[in-house]
Amino acid sequence: MSFNRLLAVAKKEVIQILRDSRSLFIVVIMPVTLMMLFGYGVNLDLKGLPVYVYDRDGSQQSQDLLKHFQASKYFTIARVVNNYPALTRALDDGHAKMGIVIPWDFSQRLSEGGPVQVQALVDATDDNTANVLIGYTQAVVQGYSSGIQIAWLRERGLQIQPSPVSVETRTWYNENLESSAFIVPGVLALVMSVIGTFLTSLTIAREWERGTMEQLISTPVSAMEIMMGKLAPYFVLGMFDVVICALIAIYWFHVPFRGSFLTLLVSSAMFLVVVLSLGFFISVLAKSQFAASQIALLITFLPAFLLSGFLFAIEQMPVALQWITRILPARYYVSILKKIFLKGTPTALLYADLVPLAVFAFVLAALATRSFHKRLE
Amino acid sequence: MTDQPQPAIVADGLTKSFPGVRAVDALSFDVRAGEIFGLVGPDGAGKTTTLRMLAGIMPPDAGNATVAGFDVVRNPEGAKHALSYMPQRFGLYEDLTVDENIRFYADLFGVKKAERRQRSSQLLEAAGMAEFRQRLAGKLSGGMKQKLGLVCALIHHPKVILLDEPTTGVDPVSRRDFWRILYELIAEGVAILTSTAYLDEAERCHRVALLHQGKLLFCDTPANLKAGMGKGVLSVTGPEPRSLRSQLEHADGISSLVLTGDGLHVVVDDAPRRIPEFEARLRAARVSFDAIQQVAPTIEDLFVDAVGSGGSTHA
Numbered sequence: 001m002s003f004n005r006l007l008a009v010a011k012k013e014v015i016q017i018l019r020d021s022r023s024l025f026i027v028v029i030m031p032v033t034l035m036m037l038f039g040y041g042v043n044l045d046l047k048g049l050p051v052y053v054y055d056r057d058g059s060q061q062s063q064d065l066l067k068h069f070q071a072s073k074y075f076t077i078a079r080v081v082n083n084y085p086a087l088t089r090a091l092d093d094g095h096a097k098m099g100i101v102i103p104w105d106f107s108q109r110l111s112e113g114g115p116v117q118v119q120a121l122v123d124a125t126d127d128n129t130a131n132v133l134i135g136y137t138q139a140v141v142q143g144y145s146s147g148i149q150i151a152w153l154r155e156r157g158l159q160i161q162p163s164p165v166s167v168e169t170r171t172w173y174n175e176n177l178e179s180s181a182f183i184v185p186g187v188l189a190l191v192m193s194v195i196g197t198f199l200t201s202l203t204i205a206r207e208w209e210r211g212t213m214e215q216l217i218s219t220p221v222s223a224m225e226i227m228m229g230k231l232a233p234y235f236v237l238g239m240f241d242v243v244i245c246a247l248i249a250i251y252w253f254h255v256p257f258r259g260s261f262l263t264l265l266v267s268s269a270m271f272l273v274v275v276l277s278l279g280f281f282i283s284v285l286a287k288s289q290f291a292a293s294q295i296a297l298l299i300t301f302l303p304a305f306l307l308s309g310f311l312f313a314i315e316q317m318p319v320a321l322q323w324i325t326r327i328l329p330a331r332y333y334v335s336i337l338k339k340i341f342l343k344g345t346p347t348a349l350l351y352a353d354l355v356p357l358a359v360f361a362f363v364l365a366a367l368a369t370r371s372f373h374k375r376l377e
Numbered sequence: 378m379t380d381q382p383q384p385a386i387v388a389d390g391l392t393k394s395f396p397g398v399r400a401v402d403a404l405s406f407d408v409r410a411g412e413i414f415g416l417v418g419p420d421g422a423g424k425t426t427t428l429r430m431l432a433g434i435m436p437p438d439a440g441n442a443t444v445a446g447f448d449v450v451r452n453p454e455g456a457k458h459a460l461s462y463m464p465q466r467f468g469l470y471e472d473l474t475v476d477e478n479i480r481f482y483a484d485l486f487g488v489k490k491a492e493r494r495q496r497s498s499q500l501l502e503a504a505g506m507a508e509f510r511q512r513l514a515g516k517l518s519g520g521m522k523q524k525l526g527l528v529c530a531l532i533h534h535p536k537v538i539l540l541d542e543p544t545t546g547v548d549p550v551s552r553r554d555f556w557r558i559l560y561e562l563i564a565e566g567v568a569i570l571t572s573t574a575y576l577d578e579a580e581r582c583h584r585v586a587l588l589h590q591g592k593l594l595f596c597d598t599p600a601n602l603k604a605g606m607g608k609g610v611l612s613v614t615g616p617e618p619r620s621l622r623s624q625l626e627h628a629d630g631i632s633s634l635v636l637t638g639d640g641l642h643v644v645v646d647d648a649p650r651r652i653p654e655f656e657a658r659l660r661a662a663r664v665s666f667d668a669i670q671q672v673a674p675t676i677e678d679l680f681v682d683a684v685g686s687g688g689s690t691h692a
Contacts, residue, residue, distance in 0.1 A: 008484030012473065019472045215468025215526075218432045219485045220457040374453075376435045 005221045009229025013203065017233060026199055031191040031241045035248045038187045039180050042311070046132050050078035052096040054087050059107035065118070068144045069100070074136045087121065097123050098133055110148065173342040174256075181256065184249045185341040186310035186334045190301070191245055192268065193330060195238045196275025197282065197300040201292035203230055204283030204372075217374035227372055231276045235269075238276070242268040249341065258344025263336075267354060270361045271333040275300060277364035284371045304330035309338075329360040383446065385410045385537050385568030386431060390440035393426050400426040402591035403440070408568045408584075410536070413559060415582030416572040417680065423591040424572035425465060428539045431570070432462035445536045456537070458486060461530035465541040467522050469529060471515025475506065478514055479529055486533035493532060500528040503558050520551025527558060538562070540571040544578065556581060576677040587680055594683050603674045608632060608682065609648025610674040613655065614640035615666035624662050625655060633682040640666075644674070644682045 017023045051069060055062050069075045078096060081087055090096035101119040103109075109116040120137050124130035153160050174181045207213040216226065246264060249255040279296055286292035304310065307321065308330035314322055325331045332353040339345040339353075347354075384407035393401045401423040408414040416424045429435035431442055433453030442449050447456035469478045476497075483493040501507045504524040509517065514525060523543055530538060544552045556578075559569055571582070579585045580599045587594040587602075595602055615621050618640050625643060626634055630651050633644045645651045648671040659666050 002487070004487065005485055008481055011484075012470065012477070012481045015477060016470065016472055210471070211464065211466035212468050212470055214429075214434065214464040214466070215462065217434050218457065218460070218462035218464075219482065220454065220487075221485045222454075374434060376429060 001222065001224055006225045006229045006232070009221065009226055010232045013230050013233045017237075023199060023202075027195065027237050027241065030194060031245050032248065034187050034191055034194075035184065035245055035252075038190075039184050039248075039253045042179070042183055046129060046136075047073055048076040049074060049097045049129075049133060050095060051075045052087050052090045052099045053077055053080045054082065054084065054099065054101045055080060056104040057102050057106035061107040061110050062102045065102065065106075065141070065144050066100075068140050072136065072140050074133075075140075091121060091123050094123070097129065098137070100137075113152070180253050181342060182338070183311065184253050184255050185337040186308065187249075188242060188245045188268070188337055189271070189304050189308055189310060189330050189334045191241055192238055192271055192333070193275055193300040193304040195234065195241055196272055197279035197296040198293060200231065200234055200276050200279025201283045201286070201296040202289050203234075204280060205286055205289045205292040208287040209289055214376065217376075223372045223374050224369060226374075227280060227369060231280060234276055234279075235272055238272040239265070239268065242272075255341055257341050259340030260347055263347045263350065264340050267333060267336045267340075267350075267357060270354075270357045271329060273361040274329040274357070274364050277361070277368035280368040281364070281371050284368075300330070303328045304334075307331065308334040310334050326356075329357060329364075332357040332360075384408060385412075385445055386414075386570055387443045388427070388431065388440070389442065391427065391430055391437050391442055392439040393423075393430060393435070393437050399591050401430070401437070404588075404591070404593055405440075406586050406593065406596050408537075408570050410566045410568050411563050412584065413563060413569045413571065413582045415579045415585040416570065416588055417574075417576065417579045417585055417676065418572075418588035419684070420574070421590070422588040424588060425541055426591075427588075428462065428541050428570070428572060432460065432539050433457060434462070458533070459535060460537040460539060461533070461535035462539045463526045463530050463541060463543055465545070467526065469514050469522070469526060472513060474511050474513055475501070475517070475525055476510045478525060479532055482529040483532045488533050496532055496534075497528065500531055500558070503561070504528055504554055518548070518551075520547040520555075523547050524551055524554060524558075527555060531558075531562070534565075536567060538567055538569045538571075540569065542572050542574060545574060576675065576680060579676045585676065587683060589684050595679070599676055602676065602679055606644075606674055606679055606682070608644050608646060608674075609651075610672050610678045611643045611645055611648055611652065611655070611669055612637075612640060612672045613643060613666060613669045615659075615664070617664070620664045621659070621666060624659055624664050628655060628658060630654075633678075635677070635681050642672075642675075642678055644678055 017027070053066060055066065066077060070077050079090070081090070084101075087096070087099040087101070091099055099121040101121070103116065103118070106116055106118070118141060120134070122130050122133055150160055171177055207216065242265065246257070250257045278300060282295050282299070283292045286295055306312065307314075307317075307325045307328055309325070310330075314325050314331065317325070336350055336353045336357070339350060386408035388407065389405050391401055391404045392399070404423070404427060406414070416427060418424055426435065430437045431444055431449060433444070433449040433456060436453070437450060440450070444456040445459035447459070449456050470481070473481065479497045480493065483497070488496070498507070501510065504527065506521060506524060506528070509521065514522065517525060527543065544555055547555065559571075562569065573579060582599065584596065584598050585602065586596040597605070613621055613625065618636050621641050622634060622636060625631065625641065628651075630646045631643055632646065635642045643655075652669050652671070655669055
């Protein structure tokens with residue numbers, strides 16, 4: 001192995017990256033764009049959901065109940081309507097996530113002390129949102145209801161013991177329950193996958209496609225020197241993007257960073273070796289830029305997006321899928337990222353994630369090395 | 378490797394098959410240091426496959442080959458520092474400048490900076506490209522690209538140069554530069570193996586091998602090949618070459634016939650005897666002609682005669 005030849009390949013690659021606006025775009029603009037997109041765009045928090053109200057009673061009491069809804073940060077009373085069709089239409093066209101109908105005898109039956117029901121029409125297209133809505137609605141109505149009970153008892157000179165059991169919640173790790181804190185660290189895994197696999201898959205395939213590989217393999221440069229020389233610049237760019245993304249996460253999105261920065265760099269380096277090797281491997285097999293980029297997206301970007309635990313909790317997946325996630329390097333990297341950022345888990349406790357990641361890095365690097373030969377078929 | 382003058386390139390029974398076709402069939406020849414050796418043949422004759430096997434980038438199915446004293450079949454990497462291979466398709470980086478391409482190849486061969494500067498200036502000067510150093514390779518003309526390929530191939534003083542149709546699609550001026558550089562290398566004792574589809578270029582080689590369907594038909598100096606043809610070549614000129622052809626193609630004693638710009642080249646068994654016969658035949662058919670005379674055979678005559686007429690070849 002000659003360091004000078006490796007360096008020659010790396011230098012050539014750097015010049016090519018700098019002259020290719022597409023590569024530069026992917027290296028510089030894409031990470032920032034993805035951070036912004038996921039930091040702002042993907043919001044799993046349910047706040048201010050639009051609610052339409054059809055108050056058939058129009059009494060002091062019904063207004064009271066609606067004030068309880070309005071007071072909750074989860075709901076916004078978007079509009080008050082005066083017929084059913086208007087309510088249904090709002091649900092149909094998505095202007096409302098929920099419609100509340102207060103019956104005409106609401107106040108009357110309340111004054112009689114009798115039970116009265118309020119109707120909630122919920123858009124359950126997204127079952128998750130619907131479940132959360134129903135929960136919040138029940139909580140709001142429950143609160144209103146117990147207020148009436150207490151008042152009723154007081155009027156009769158009775159005292160009620162304040163709720164004997166209550167919960168005092170402490171939210172750890174993501175104290176403000178911001179979904180950006182949950183999502184943004186995982187974006188690093190997405191960025192690495194794109195830089196690593198996508199760009200690398202192009203670089204070798206390009207040499208075959210443009211015919212430059214034939215002349216390259218007729219020189220004394222070894223297969224190993226070609227691989228390392230080609231991957232080195234992307235490794236540096238990948239690490240650069242790790243730092244950029246981490247800084248955006250910490251200083252722009254105020255995601256807490258409680259772990260060790262060194263561990264972040266080491267685990268990112270290992271994940272980069274994984275994705276770079278994978279990209280190289282794909283490129284050697286595909287030999288056309290188009291095929292290589294498609295395969296790269298399919299086997300790295302999509303799993304990193306869907307199955308890594310980046311957006312969707314692995315524990316919530318079907319058991320079969322949970323098993324599949326175990327063979328995805330991105331899963332371990334995302335897990336490390338979330339622990340380093342939010343939990344500050346000491347490095348010694350990250351071995352369950354670090355060791356599999358290291359094994360993947362080693363195996364894939366070995367596979368990539370063996371896949372490439374200085375031979376035409 | 379050794380002191381005794383052994384051939385710079387030895388191909389011994391090289392054979393390579395691809396699905397459905399035997400591209401190279403038991404090919405043997407050798408190229409000496411200081412010699413330009415031409416591989417001539419139509420597309421699909423096996424020229425590119427032969428060069429790739431010698432360059433150590435394609436393993437043969439059978440046979441042996443040594444290049445600059447290294448066994449390239451068993452140890453394909455061994456000879457790489459001593460050889461240069463220029464593929465048929467432009468193999469340099471179009472998004473790198475002329476200088477950057479040269480530097481890249483110089484670095485791969487471990488050429489020192491001072492030597493690179495001196496050598497590249499000298500080569501670029503000879504190629505008439507000194508003022509294009511900062512130009513992107515992709516912006517060069519076809520001829521310039523090929524000359525740049527040659528400059529990159531020569532930067533490390535190779536002992537053996539393998540060129541695959543280096544002048545295809547190259548303008549006449551660049552072709553002349555190209556050949557001048559090759560002749561200068563011969564003086565340095567370099568062995569050059571080049572394939573070409575231009576039969577007039579074959580005449581510039583010291584020795585020529587005619588390849589057809591992977592097999593070697595002839596291998597000798599152009600002069601010997603032509604002398605040993607054992608047949609005469611008649612040039613028949615006239616205003617309508619096609620009428621000449623339709624009259625003569627079924628005449629006795631013809632082994633092949635090829636259209637030229639102003640008439641025909643006809644390979645015949647016995648030239649002095651056939652000239653009056655042809656004249657009589659054309660007069661009888663009232664096809665006008667200017668002259669029928671015996672001419673020195675060209676490689677093209679030889680090649681067409683050996684491969685069978687009707688094949689289109691570049692003149």
